[in-house]
Amino acid sequence: MKKNEISILGSGLIGSLMSIYLKKRGLDVQVYEKRADNRKVEYKEEGRSINMALSDRGWKALDKAGLRDKVLPLTIPMYGRKIHDEHGKTTFIPYGKEGQAIYSISRGRFNQLLVEEAEKLGVEVHFDHRVDEIDLRTNEILVTNPEGIQEKIPSNVIIGADGAYSALRNAMLKQVRFDYKQEYISHGYKELTIPATEAGEFAMDPNALHIWPRGSFMLIALPNPDKSFTCTLFLPFDGERVCFENIRDEKDLVGMFQTYFDDAFQLMPDLVGEYFRNHTSALINIECYPWMLKNAILIGDSSHAMVPFYGQGMNCGFEDCYVLDGLIEKLGTNVWELIFAKFQKMRKPNTDAISQLAMENFEEMRNEVADPKFLIRKKIETKLHELYPKDWIPLYTMVTFSDIPYSEAYAQGKLQKKIMDKVMSNPLITQNWNKLDYEDIVNQMDKAKAF
Amino acid sequence: MKKNEISILGSGLIGSLMSIYLKKRGLDVQVYEKRADNRKVEYKEEGRSINMALSDRGWKALDKAGLRDKVLPLTIPMYGRKIHDEHGKTTFIPYGKEGQAIYSISRGRFNQLLVEEAEKLGVEVHFDHRVDEIDLRTNEILVTNPEGIQEKIPSNVIIGADGAYSALRNAMLKQVRFDYKQEYISHGYKELTIPATEAGEFAMDPNALHIWPRGSFMLIALPNPDKSFTCTLFLPFDGERVCFENIRDEKDLVGMFQTYFDDAFQLMPDLVGEYFRNHTSALINIECYPWMLKNAILIGDSSHAMVPFYGQGMNCGFEDCYVLDGLIEKLGTNVWELIFAKFQKMRKPNTDAISQLAMENFEEMRNEVADPKFLIRKKIETKLHELYPKDWIPLYTMVTFSDIPYSEAYAQGKLQKKIMDKVMSNPLITQNWNKLDYEDIVNQMDKAKAF
Incomplete structure (x- = not known):
């Protein structure tokens, strides 16, 4: 069987951008994605946040691929935090200097764009291909194709951009001297919506990230191009006070929202329906080392999934791609082990730092900003x-x-x-x-x- | 298919003792062990230490099963540490008061005894049965039997005593909100031997645990009933100074031993052969939580593998059995979820503490004792x-x-x-x-x- 030059696991945001970089370097790139092509079926994310916030590191990585102009129209700039107190009074705190903003963008639409750009360049994206196992001795990937048939795919290089539940990392986990940590925090989250007003306008200021900080819990909202807001409710799973476990019925839910988030509550006509329909998701932090074994490397969430409270998960993953591509630029496409060794050594202290900051920022967002x-x-x-x-x-x-x-x-x-x-x-x-x-x-x- | 009342994964020291306790409570107990029956084939441990040190917690658990008298003849008491300096001068430091000792025992022989006792009571031990997967929704175990045929075994209760690479824990790892950490330390180890003298006697004082502390590395030796000592060499895997990576040939090895462990070297006729024949093993620390899911529970190394420097790994695992059996005694055999929930809550702070002490004691053993x-x-x-x-x-x-x-x-x-x-x-x-x-x-x- 023909050997793949580069196999990328996952056609999410990070895998897609990496495939673009590598294709531009003249390499043959095959991407395996377990989901269906979201341009063909209705887009549905399960347990992953719908809005992301693009910031400078992300833009820098997109610039290198020449994508800024295509991405910008999909975004809405947010110039600061808008803090809502219990009485609906708001305070605006700018993120930086005048004109500095982070950019709200929908994951689904953004991902489609990156996949399209990759395919235009000649990247082959194999949707509906589930990775079952990876043989790290032979660098072979065992995938199940849409017909349910298992194929063994030999690869010169394997890049695991397959997220927090990475198949490549699971294969590495069984190797000796692989350090690994997965940790769930006490809080979970649920996504809700503030729709556009009847007049078809944003119901609140669209150029801010809205926060309702309430000490041990919080609600946030990010604007969407369709003039709705995606809200995320962060609560402890269980405990004595306000928590998911203690919201058993409509009465509990409405009472809680009226007490703590009344101004938002007034803007959420389908709160009850959404709340009981939508899944409650957990938040995981993942650290591991090494990230590589011979010609296989982990990038993005697969090696350093972080909690979302600094808005840097995607930006950090894009920076992974940028740094890795920089090393390839410098060292060529024949010394993968050396490139990967340098990459993990340079990158690990930085991903550790942002993971830690993301954890610490939760306290700031739900408590200190108030x-x-x-x-x-x-x-x-x-x-x-x-x-x-x-x-x-x-x-x-x-x-x-x-x-x-x-x-x-x-x-x-x-x-x-x-x-x-x-x-x-x-x-x-x-x-x-x-x-x-x-x-x-x-x-x-x-x-x-x-x- | 008939449902097992109790399935234990692993017939090692902890699984065997647990099977004895449960059988004595009148339960039907089936044990699945991937290794061959070591009473039938030559006993060979790979990557696990041959000598253990039994101390009070271990004896207490054996007492409850009425096994002290059978185990005692297999042991050699060690009343203290014997510290060897670079010139071969020794200093004896008692472990406790006069008469207090820890007891050197060979893992292989001890394990045989426990399996025999379990079988005498009616426990069924299925050797050469590899556990492939566990379905935690249905509590079914998928095992491959010696004929290579997969069987699905439904069980009321599953107890994972299957060690640091536990199949039950791997199944739990895929569950949401399972916290997990595996960490390798910078040092590895290799086992060596000081044989009996030509006159058939111990070559050193048998009633002590011998230590050659050398700062960043060390050698230790424990006595065996056949009058040999099992030595364990702990070195960093790699680095600038003395480490496994830097011992490439006979000359490196002999030079190192003559410089740092000359008195031991004089007693090791087959050092070179053994060193290059024997595997270098890594040392792992594992923490996880929860330990249970419905009617399945982890005990021993599967939930808390620790480094060996406090000599408590086995003793702590036996104490797990003792505590778990105490809860069954109190609460009966119909409330497994409650028992397991109480067990993990009681036990976790204690296993965290001894794991931490084991890590800290490495510094003491290789450095401070000198x-x-x-x-x-x-x-x-x-x-x-x-x-x-x-x-x-x-x-x-x-x-x-x-x-x-x-x-x-x-x-x-x-x-x-x-x-x-x-x-x-x-x-x-x-x-x-x-x-x-x-x-x-x-x-x-x-x-x-x-x-």
Whole structure:
């Protein structure tokens, strides 16, 4: 049987972009995808979020493939968080400087575009092909095709872009000295909708990511091009207080929404139907190492699935593709083991850092953003960044609006936090935040970095 | 097809003891074991240590099954560590009070005895039966029998005592909200032998566990009834200094042994042959939760494989059996889900604690025991225990010579360590350790515990 030059497992966002990069390097690329072609059947995601937020790292990777102009029309810019309190009062907190935004995009439509672009270049995408097993000694993939027949596909290179439940990773798991961790958090999520108004308009400001932070739980909403919002409700699975387990019927549900999310509730005519129809999904964090074995490599969620609270899962996966393609550019297409070894070594500290930040940001989103002091903190950091644009870059900006390695952003963020905690401990901070000695604050950062 | 009342996966030490307990409660017990019956073929362990050290928790569990008298003749008591320095000079450090010992026993012979006892009671052990898959919805086990035919075996209860690479755990791994972690340490090990002398005697003191601590690596030796010692060499897999990767030929090997383990080297006539014949094994730590799904439960290494440096892997697995049997005794044989839920909740903090201690003890064994201050520290703690037998029980004693829950031992050990670190920071401690204010030290412990 003919040997594939490159086999990619998964035609999701990451697998599709990787296939485009590799095809552009003149390689033969075959992609195996267990789902049906979503351009032919009605698009349906199960247990995965519908909206993504594209930020700078994602755009940079799309630019390299020449795709920005095609993707931009599918997006809606969100310039900041809009925080909703219990009384429906909102506060807007910008994400960055004027004009800086993250971009809401629907996963389904975006994925279709990337698959189309890949196919235009000559990538072969095999839908309805389930990967059953991978033989890591021979680099053979065992797939079941749509007719139910198993085929054994020898491959020179296997790239696992097959997500949190990766078949390639499962094969690696059985290898000696493969470190692996999967961890579910105590919260799950459920998707709900705020539809367009009767007049066909957005029911809320479309250029913001809406958050209803309630301490141990929260609701968020992202805009869609059809003028609806996709809402995601994050609750603990079980416990004493508000949790999925304790919402047993319409009365429980409506009572909870009226108490905590009344302004959103007024905009959700089908809340009850959706709530009891839609699946409750779990949130997993996955870490593993190594990511490679000979000519096989894991990228994206397959090696580092993260919780969604920094909006970086997709962006980080795209950056994986960008970094990997950069190594291929430099080292050629004959030294895959060397490329993969360099890739995992460079990349692992960065994916560890963003996974950790994503975990920590959950606390910030559902709790801290509701604190008036959070706004002051953001204002001080914005001003520091204005005054000393190179010496103080807020953590969110480093992660979202730069390509500073995540690990470096993480380390600097920790130093900043220490200094800001001290600044914020001033009991009069709410009154005098504008009169602080900003030079002194930024000097503390320089001093801390020197160590 | 007839439904099994109890199916146990694995007829190793833990599976066999569990089968004995359950059979004694009048249950029908079927055990599936992928290996051949080691009473019929030559006994050969691959990648698992040959000697175990039985301590109090293990004996307590054997007592409950009435097996102490049958096991005792297979053991050799070890009353302490014998530390060998680079010049062959030895120092003896007792494990506990006079008469307290841990007991060296060969895994193979011990396992045979437990299987025989189980069969005598009527347990059916199916050797050469490989478990391929477990259907957790239906509680069916798919096994391949010695004729190569697959059978589907429905079971009321499934107990996974099938070790670090457990098939039951693999089935659970695919369930939502199953937390899992497997982690290999940087060191591997290789087994070697010090045979009996030409006169047919032990070549060293048989009543001690011998240790050659060398900082980043070590050699240990345990006595066998045939008057040989089984030695285990622990080295990093790779690195700059002494490691498995850097021992490429006879010259490297002999040079290393002559430099670091010369007294042992003189007693190892077949070192070179054994070293290059024997496999280098990796060391894994496994944690997961939950341990159960409906009527299926994990026990022993399948849920908490630990590194071997506290000698508690088997003892902890036996204690699992003891605790589980205690719950069955109390709650009956009709409420398996309740029993398993209580079991995992009680047991998990304890297995986490001993796994952590096992990891920490590696540092102690290969490094600290070589420090003369270690001996002083042990002497002070021994004296504290003599003077205040209830208020100061050394950590090693709590773990090895008591059945205090591991988690409690762990917590007390941490308090003791803090106090002892302070005591040992006295620059004159080597001279004046015998004149310390022991009452004051033990009072610090009481104070610390009050918090």
